[in-house]
Amino acid sequence: MDVKNVFLNGELEEEVYMKLHPGHPQSSDPELVCKLHKSIYRLKKSPCAWYLKLSSVIEEVGLKRSNADSSLFVRICPSGTLVVLIYVDDLIVTGDNASEIVLLKNTLKQKFAIKDLGTLKYFLGIEMATSKKGMFLNQRKYILDLLQEADMLDCKPAFIPLDCKHKMTMDGETLTDISYYQRLVRRLIYLTITRPNIAFAVSLVSQFMHSPTMDHLQVVKRILRYLKGSVGHGILMQNNAHTQILGYTDADWAGNPLDRKSTTGFCIFVGGNLVSWKSKKQSVIARSSAEAEYMAMATTACELIWLKGLLSELGFPSSQPMTLMCDNQAAMHIASNPIFHARTKHIEVDCHYIRERVQSNIIQTRYTSSSCQFVDLFTKPLATAVFQGLLSKLGSINLLDPNLRGSVEIDQSHKYEL
Structure with a gap:
């Protein structure tokens, strides 16, 4: 298999060629190849070709590709909101107008051989159960x-x-x-x-x-x-009648005994529900706890900005600043201080990024005590009591807990009903 770049009508195009099959009468000539008019399954070009085909059909019915996530398509109009999330050839379709959803399904049926699996219960190894309490x-x-x-x-x-x-x-x-x-x-x-x-x-x-x-x-x-x-254990998503974004950030300074790098951790709530979290070792060694915390703040700020853009595309724009909770006052002072000091010039990029967002009132920093810092769960090993306490505050519940007996039914196919 070979890919050749050619200029066609002044634009750069890619043409895919395949060597002749050994049984072909002219297969002995190494200069002869087959030019493919369309991508074949399992070729490197086939995923791209499939995405272009599927996305073009979805865009024909008025949905627009999200700038925050290329696999998300949204259409907001007076008749209602329609959202499509794709993963290869699996699609999740949702919205607040049932007739619009049916119309989209009929359009897809005309172009592809599809199977409607009904209400979302299982997707890519993730089980969903919905009730008046929310989605689990x-x-x-x-x-x-x-x-x-x-x-x-x-x-x-x-x-x-x-x-x-x-x-x-x-x-x-x-x-x-x-x-x-x-x-x-x-x-x-x-x-x-x-x-x-x-x-x-x-x-x-x-x-x-x-x-x-x-x-x-x-x-x-x-x-x-x-x-x-x-x-x-799982995550319970509830309708709390708001879409406020709240982030917690923390860092375990020099916590890795092998290379003394710090660990960044954050968790973000949207509408009171935990939607994003991360635990990752920092790429460079921090020379102070404030530097480690500040790098963690920069990582969390990027996630906050991304979530704000995603919510805006879904029809929930907000002019209110997002709150970023941190337990390091030195890092918070650096974020609000417009003057750079010699001790912070080596993290100047992160300083500029956070300070710009704080001064433009997109993010507001707020201090939280270490005892109320949820992100300790993502930065260090904890004792059993502390671990279980923080886990309950994050909204992670265990439906098999005896305290919830009577409110949950489990069928033989491992599906939950709240």
């Missing part, structure tokens, strides 16, 4: 499949994903089959979509993908043991 998202079946793959369905559950006294090192026996470790960690990374309680632990074990040891594998199995005891 979790990955129970995904966890059970993962435990079965790791042969840990009968393991003893753990109360927290990490021992707060455990320190990750490079010492120990190197694994002979690293693919097993890598496969488990990759599946755990996808699980963090609905499980903020394992975000820090998974971020930690993913740093040793290339040379894991037996000790690292034991930490992964500890995470799986925690999942065994919290299979029913």
Whole structure:
């Protein structure tokens, strides 16, 4: 397979060629190739060609591609709002006008062979259950499949994903089959979509993908043991009659004992619901706790700006400033002080970025005490009581908790009904 760039009508185009099949009468001539008039399945060009075809059909009915997410299409008109989210050939269609949704489905049926699966209950390993209380998202079946793959369905559950006294090192026996470790960690990374309680632990074990040891594998199995005891955990989304954006940010300064890099953590609430969170090691070494916190603030500010743009495209624009909660007063003073000091010039880019947003009243910083800092869950291992307390404040609930007995029914297909 080969791709050749040619100029056609003054514009650069790509033409895809394929070598002749060995059974072709002229296959012995290496200069002869087949020019493809359309992309073939499994070619590198086929995903792009499929996206262009599908997006063109969706745009024909008046939906516009989102600037925040190229897989999101929105149409806002007097008749109602219509939203389409695509992942390859799987689509989620929603809106506040049922007739508009039916019209879109009929249009897609004329162009493609589609199957309507009805009300959204399962999408890419994520289970959804809706009721008057809201929408509950979790990955129970995904966890059970993962435990079965790791042969840990009968393991003893753990109360927290990490021992707060455990320190990750490079010492120990190197694994002979690293693919097993890598496969488990990759599946755990996808699980963090609905499980903020394992975000820090998974971020930690993913740093040793290339040379894991037996000790690292034991930490992964500890995470799986925690999942065994919290299979029913998920995120509950409720209608709180507002779309205010509130972010919490924190950093664990020099918390990594191997390279002394800091860990950035943040969580963002929209309308009182947890919608975004992150735990990631910073790329450079911070020389002070204020610098580490400020870099975390810059990362969180980028996510806040992105969410604000996304909500605006969905029909919820807001002129109110977004609130960014931080427990480091030194970093907050740097954000509001228009004068650069010699001690902060090495983080000048982040300083400019945050200060510009604060001065333009897009983001307002507010101090929160360390005892009320939710993001500790994403930056460091915690004791059981502290871990469970912060988890409940984030809105992550366990539908299998005995305290909720009577309000939940579980059918044999692992679907939830609130």
